Amino acid sequence: MSDERTTEGPGGHSGQSFETLAIHAGNTADPLTGAVVPPIYQVSTYKQDGVGGLRGGYEYSRSANPTRTALEENLAALEGGRRGLAFASGLAAEDCLLRTLLSPGDHVIIPNDAYGGTFRLFAKVVSRWGVEFSVADTGDVAAVRAALTEKTKAIWVETPSNPLLGITDIAALATVAQGAGAKLVVDNTFASPYLQQPLALGADVVVHSMTKYMGGHSDVVGGALVVNDPDLAEELAYHQNAMGAVAGPFDAWLVLRGIKTLAVRMDRHSENATRIVEMLKSHPRVTRVLYPGLPEHPGHEIAAKQMKSFGGMVSFQVEGGEEAAVEVCNRARLFTLGESLGGVESLIEHPGRMTHASVAGSALEVPADLIRLSVGIESADDLLADLRQALG
Structure with a gap:
């Protein structure tokens, strides 16, 4: 890249x-x-x-x-x-x-x-x-x-x-x-x-x-x-x-x-997301992390070829199913529970009940244990601490 x-x-x-x-x-x-x-x-x-x-x-x-x-x-x-x-x-x-x-x-x-x-x-x-x-x-x-x-x-x-x-x-x-x-x-x-x-x-x-x-x-x-x-x-x-x-x-x-600040923001979004992915990969409650920057991601090589870096969006799945995922979303404090993405502040959401409720029951239905993060540009250390406490 x-x-x-x-x-x-x-x-x-x-x-x-x-x-x-x-x-x-x-x-x-x-x-x-x-x-x-x-x-x-x-x-x-x-x-x-x-x-x-x-x-x-x-x-x-x-x-x-x-x-x-x-x-x-x-x-x-x-x-x-x-x-x-x-x-x-x-x-x-x-x-x-x-x-x-x-x-x-x-x-x-x-x-x-x-x-x-x-x-x-x-x-x-x-x-x-x-x-x-x-x-x-x-x-x-x-x-x-x-x-x-x-x-x-x-x-x-x-x-x-x-x-x-x-x-x-x-x-x-x-x-x-x-x-x-x-x-x-x-x-x-x-x-x-x-x-x-x-x-x-x-x-x-x-x-x-x-x-x-x-x-x-x-x-x-x-x-x-x-x-x-x-x-x-x-x-x-x-x-x-x-x-x-x-x-x-x-x-x-x-x-x-x-x-006007898109370039500097995207650099910081990507840097923070990379650190969060590293933590999630090793957390015992996380069963899967979805991020194109991971070498094991099926699209990693294509993403590395056509993208400058891998961005600030991260999704992951947790043990315990839908209710456990909802609990993690509700426990977050620095990550704001809300729809949308791409702002300077970090957001967390449960796609199955929020942004992707319209695809329930269709071929596009998302996993019930999925959590989506829009990683903002705050201190990465503060974001990591919040996720750790939310995951318990």
């Missing part, structure tokens, strides 16, 4: 380091005052210089807003893409993408451990349009090939996955998707563009819940799409405006602020 991440995509910032792009891409000083932070353009409409005489292309903030434009330019630069689009939530971004890519009768392959909200979107919403989906282990290229049909229009990937930390070989599946005439969609939320850049590996679309590591402070909800294909970018932008679930200016500003 390389020590420095640079962006070499077609977004106009080739050669600059990630850390520089995170701070400067899209963040142009205000031309009126020289303010180094782009203003929050909390505005719905814009004065026109005569009918159709738009200033900078702005007419109505659902269609475009300068603060959102700054964020979208930043997103494209960080992922090495041509176009970034910011939405009100990660699921709003997914909804726009699916309505753009799919028509009734089309087929999609989704992971066998997809995020519960994504599964719900497919199972309860998209399926009502006449779109079919099937479940496959996306870490197994042969399994994905076997799931393809003549109607497959997209292969949907999370890597690392939520909550089982599965790893998918993005480059290998990009080849599969291209051969099938399908789009490869990669949810990059767990890794962030600092640790992994799917477009450079052949993916067609990158999806983010910006609520998580991009925002980084548990104070904003947002979603994003990043693409290279200019035609697809135009289609997505059309649907973004037509459907209207856009990021508001204050939310866009908060995400831009969070992104």
Whole structure:
């Protein structure tokens, strides 16, 4: 794994380091005052210089807003893409993408451990349009090939996955998707563009819940799409405006602020997670640790090849079953019991009863004794002490 991440995509910032792009891409000083932070353009409409005489292309903030434009330019630069689009939530971004890519009768392959909200979107919403989906282990290229049909229009990937930390070989599946005439969609939320850049590996679309590591402070909800294909970018932008679930200016500003420290935060998340994994591996109550940084993880070699480091998400299973796992979650004190992830503070949750309750009884049901950690950037020693007492 390389020590420095640079962006070499077609977004106009080739050669600059990630850390520089995170701070400067899209963040142009205000031309009126020289303010180094782009203003929050909390505005719905814009004065026109005569009918159709738009200033900078702005007419109505659902269609475009300068603060959102700054964020979208930043997103494209960080992922090495041509176009970034910011939405009100990660699921709003997914909804726009699916309505753009799919028509009734089309087929999609989704992971066998997809995020519960994504599964719900497919199972309860998209399926009502006449779109079919099937479940496959996306870490197994042969399994994905076997799931393809003549109607497959997209292969949907999370890597690392939520909550089982599965790893998918993005480059290998990009080849599969291209051969099938399908789009490869990669949810990059767990890794962030600092640790992994799917477009450079052949993916067609990158999806983010910006609520998580991009925002980084548990104070904003947002979603994003990043693409290279200019035609697809135009289609997505059309649907973004037509459907209207856009990021508001204050939310866009908060995400831009969070992104400036993404690199240093992700380094600390990964360092803390590594120390916690070492402790969990030796704890007598822990029966299994799921983390792609472990040499025994089935996706370790692929993760080491396509990621800068292994991230801040850790899942583990405990002896005693579901009730024991719930007890550990309830006993934690420094780890806050809560859903979501990617903030500076550490979170603990029971996926089976919380974030992944929607997949209960399906092929995506998660183990009842599973606990998921979002490891924050606090003192690793304090986090270890809290986990030890919670495990008893």
